[in-house]
Amino acid sequence: MSSPPIEIDASALPPLGMAPEAFLRDYWQKRPLLLRNAFPGFESPIAPEDLAGLACEDGVLARLVAHERAASPQGRDRWLLRTGPFPESLFPTLPDRDWTLLVQDVDKWDADVAALLPAFDFLPRWRVDDIMVSFAAPGGSVGAHVDQYDVFLLQAQGRRRWQIDDGPDPPLHFRPDTELKLLQRFAPTHDWVLGPGDMLYLPPGVPHHGVAEDACLTFSIGMRAPSAAELMGDWVDTMIADADEGLRYRDPDLQPAADPYEIDAAAMARVVEALNLLRMNDPDRLGDWFGRFITLYRAGGEAAAGADPRSRIEVEWDLQQGGALHRHPFTRMAWRRARRSARLYVAGQEHALPARDASRVAAAASIDARLYGALGDDARDLVFALLGQGHYRLLTADAAGADGVDGDD
Template structure:
């Protein structure tokens, strides 16, 4: 059995200043960033107790009582995903939408050896919503949470790689993981493992870099591209996969070129029709190359990056009734704060957030700048009219006492 070089038997508590990330590893964030992140797999036994995040009871509630629809559940068996129609149906009077989970069909599939994959749990299970938001903040990359529920001695998927990094958190039962080094390092988002199916299958026959059984409280970090497969052992296995949709330089390059092309749309030299009868456009390509290079030098792609980043996540939940009370009960001493997860950014006189943008007069810019630090403020401190406007926009929320 081969394992990762790091196998601490005494995990450090999260209180050591590691934030949410500190719950998952036995390294400091600085050590993780320097030695592990995007470089190598990391197995951490007994990292902590994750029962506050997810459980078997949570699985049963989500499947049988929440009225979930596809694609919040996938069902997989023997390396293939079952059709949605095999485990969904109408939910009866008042809820006739046909793609809701049918708990009887889900049970029968599970009893027959299928793995249940509960997807995007940060949207449907509040403890994971808060956890994922914290991890995304720690890492600076978007994160989603899936749960894999596998019957004993079964596995849902064959050896494969993901195009995003993952943290695996074992919740219940045990699962044997086989990890192999990449056949295609650092795959981009449009380079799935199915493009290299034969190479993946061949590499999976070799000696594993990590061959270990994860038990409750163990974690595993895999950079994108690392091959893996997992099989439940003698009991039902539940594990969480936290998918980290990493930003890359390639994505930044795409955004930079996009910004440069936007600049060139109004350049008469770029709008000019090519000469009649153009056959070999080498000379024209040289002109375009020079113009495009100059545009790239002067382009500002930061707004595109921040717009894309805002689009990758959602702000913290907003209760409409609590917000109504906050607006209509606003007093000078009312305490408010910036809504979490907004990715708020002040660009000139415009505040851009995940819930839209607002433009302000110069006189409002100092209080708007102050509220961006996330501290609790009073309506009197910021200005009652401004606070009322931002509460109505869903940018500010009442601060908890």
Template sequence: MILKQLDQAVFLRDYWQKKPCIIRGFIPDFNDLIDENELAGLAMEDDVDSRIVSNNNGQWSVVQGPIEDFEQHCTGSWSLLVQSVDRFIDEIDELSDIVNFIPHWRLDDVMMSYSVAGAGVGPHIDEYDVFIIQGSGSRRWQVGLPDAYETVLPHPLLRQIKGFEPIIDEVLLPGDVVYIPPKHPHNGVALEACMNYSIGFRAPTDIELLTGLIDENAYEIKEPQRYTDADSILARGINSMPSAVSSHEIATLKSSLRKLLESKETDRAIMQYLSHQALPDCEPLSEPYSAEEIQDKLRSRAQLNRLAGVKPIYQSEQGDEHFEFFIDGNMFKTCASIRPVIENLLNQRNVDLSQACFDKAVEDPHFVSIVTQLVNSTYWDISDLLS
């Protein structure tokens, strides 16, 4: 379970969602992308999810951000953990490109932690896949197999487990990574002051997906089909118990749900749900670009840059009339004729408009319109003219 390099096909076949592994030299010559002071600066912000977990002589404590007084809380063996750093810093967002053979809709976030020697959050189990990259320093990782472990709560905000036997017990050095599938117990302890970068991948349960579709009000159905029982009431029999619900009635309701789930509207609702990323609120442009201004920049071969954390998704199979894609719960629609150009735009972090595939697009009003929407929505920015 120790790999010396990442072979994507072998990894997906033998390890992804199956068993943990360590990949040595996952990022050769890796250096931290930000330092602990910059990470602490993020933890002070209101719109950033952060916490400090510490252990003082066996006594665990957890402090939720925003954090104002680090000196007060950073005592004993402590770790600072900051979620979704990729939403705020381009260099952290680019880390996810290393594992972009996993689709965008599965990506949750890139969490960062800084720990002093001896620190960790205790043995625990997560419900998601994670690649944990070792930054500066070193950390010992122990990973076990799924089982029915006893849960302990040493603090109301800290869930740990007891008694797992590790099948991996290794020290990670800068650039190494440990991959941990869901439900595999693990424990990481810093051997010295160190940084870690956790690329986490979500997988909704069927109930979460169904609830999410309802909560989002994502359906755009002009004429919802209401249940009817013109014949089933008679089939129940005149003397049937009024409290009883027949299996035929339940089957009819389930059949109606199946028709809804098989509809194009449900495809769209699922895509909208999967695209949500909880991106930070961005200030709207004080002066939105007009389509004419965007086209002038496009003609001058400006560069289009996807902003930190933005992960567009689209359905592979679509009709011949329109092409739809989604970003953070928002749908964008354009003419199917420019789909190849839009796919190039969505699947690249930075697009140089001098590329041949964009020559005709800069004159296409559909392309200009979409770029204008993306820039004004602060999902992309457009650079000054290139020299």
């Protein structure tokens, strides 16, 4: 059976050029795919100067990567990394080429960038990490590297050349002379130039190298992929915190020791038995742990309670007058069905709610009077409590109009 194509024109059925089921079956975490015209006629919702301004703000995760080319073929090039926030005076001093500005979580700071996310709703939203936006001067790059998560690389402005190594067992040794994890050797099997609206999907572990052909913007829609060590570390911490002190190593079947200094096979079997007492065999406990973990994992910011909370009657009045509760951009939500009641997970918290309400609250970036009124009493109580914790911001109809914010969910 022949392999699916590595390059397609997606314009007939954007953004994937095929049904999501076919993409997930044939490409997801299996092979790369270049999607020409994934977003036909695409125009970047953010300008390079706006991205530079964002990189100057406190609390924004930004990096600047510069490439100093070797002076001779026998010389060694250099890669330099700086982290933000940056002074505004920096950008006019940068050279005309060979540097890249990268800003994480731009979807949390810019609603127009966040508006791209529904195009990826064929994936669980809790799997999506962020939209990183990079601006590169001509020749700008971050070097040949490999990611351990799925990523969609959408060309937003200008042109970028992408090379990938889709061969079996590519070399993955890193250069020792830079703090960036750059590959020592990179032998591309494919070479493409992407223009606005083109998108490259890369599963984990595929070496790739992108170089700006001209001044360009690239959007990286990256996935959350905690390592087994990260999962195990948080899981063990939870197990330790919840452990019953009465659960201990026991040896009621102990026999006289042949050698009192030997840790024998029977002792090791009892160690395994003691550890197994801590196993999370309850699916609901395991699900609650993971829901709390994944809604906090790699969070770039957090909500904080406001200084002057409004009363509930005032909030509900404002909703009736056309206001809306807008979720904090760094507050992640997900939900799960459980045996007795569904669970809503909010930035590491868990809350019992009926499945219908948990689903609606998790999916709503904003809550207006119609949605609020359709929720049950427990869900409305929770929404008000989350407002008090800073997970929502109340915008009255007047304020929403002044800010250009649509109050509909």
